Amino acid sequence: MHKKIAVVQSNYIPWKGYFDLIRSVDAFILYDDVQYTRSDWRNRNKIKTAQGEHWLSIPVMKKGRLGQLINEVQITHPDWAPAHWKTIEQSYRRAACFAQMEAPIRALYEQAANLTHLSRINHLFIAGLCPLLGIHTPLYRSEDLGGVEGKNERLIHLCHTLGASEYLSGPAASHYLDEAAFAAKGISVSYMSYAGYPEYPQVYGEFQHALSVIDLLFNTGADASAFLKKWTA
DSSP states (O other): OOOEEEEEOOOSSOBHHHHHHHHTSSEEEEOOSSBOOSSSSSSEEEEEETTEEEEEEOOBOOTTOTTOBGGGOBBSOTTHHHHHHHHHHHHHTTSTTHHHHHHHHHHHHHHHTTOOBHHHHHHHHHHHHTGGGTOOOOEEEGGGSOOOSSHHHHHHHHHHHTTOSEEEEOGGGGGTOOHHHHHHTTOEEEEOOOOOOOOOOOSSSSOOSSSBHHHHHHHHGGGGGGGSOOOOO
C-alpha cells in the first residue's frame, strides 16, 4: 500500500506549516529520541500581542544535561501552564474566534500542567490541536518503533516499520538526506514547501506568518483549515 510519512521532532504549539506537514501525510512520527537542541522550537513558540511578537517558553532542566534526548527533557516549574494561558487569554480575547476556541485550547493547558516531560506536553498539544484544524493523521512516537544506528538508516527504518513508500521531509533536511539510500530501499523522497500561505485576519497590526498555530485558530476558528496550503506532490 502506498503510504507517505513525515518524521519530525516535536515542537511546542507549532506554527501552521508544521500542521500542514502533518495533514500532507498518511502517518506522522514525532522524532523525540534524538538530541535536544537549545534555543530552538522544542520548548517555545511565538504569539502576537498588543506589544508585538511574544515568546512563550516552557522552563526546562538544562544544567548538567548536555546531550539529553528530547524525550528526556523535564520541566522545572509546573506553574508555566497557567502563566502561558493567562498571557494567551489577554492577547487573544479580542480575536474574532476566541470564544469558539477558548474551551478546547484552555483544556489542553489544564492537562499539560500535570505533565513533567516536554515531549509529552508537545505531543498533547499537537494531538489536541490537529482536530481543530480538521486533521486526523495518525501520530506515532519514534521511541515506540525501534531503531538502528545512522541518521538516514533510522529514517529508512521508520519508513519500513510503517510500510511507507514515500518520505516527505521538511526543506531544511535536504543537505543531509541520502536520497540514493532511500531509493535503494524503495522509498522516494520529497520536500515540503512552506511558501505561498494566504494571509488571514489577524489582531494587532502588520500580518505575521511565523506564529504559533493558535494565532490562526483564535483569529479564524472553524475556517482555520482553509489557510493551510494543501500539499500537492
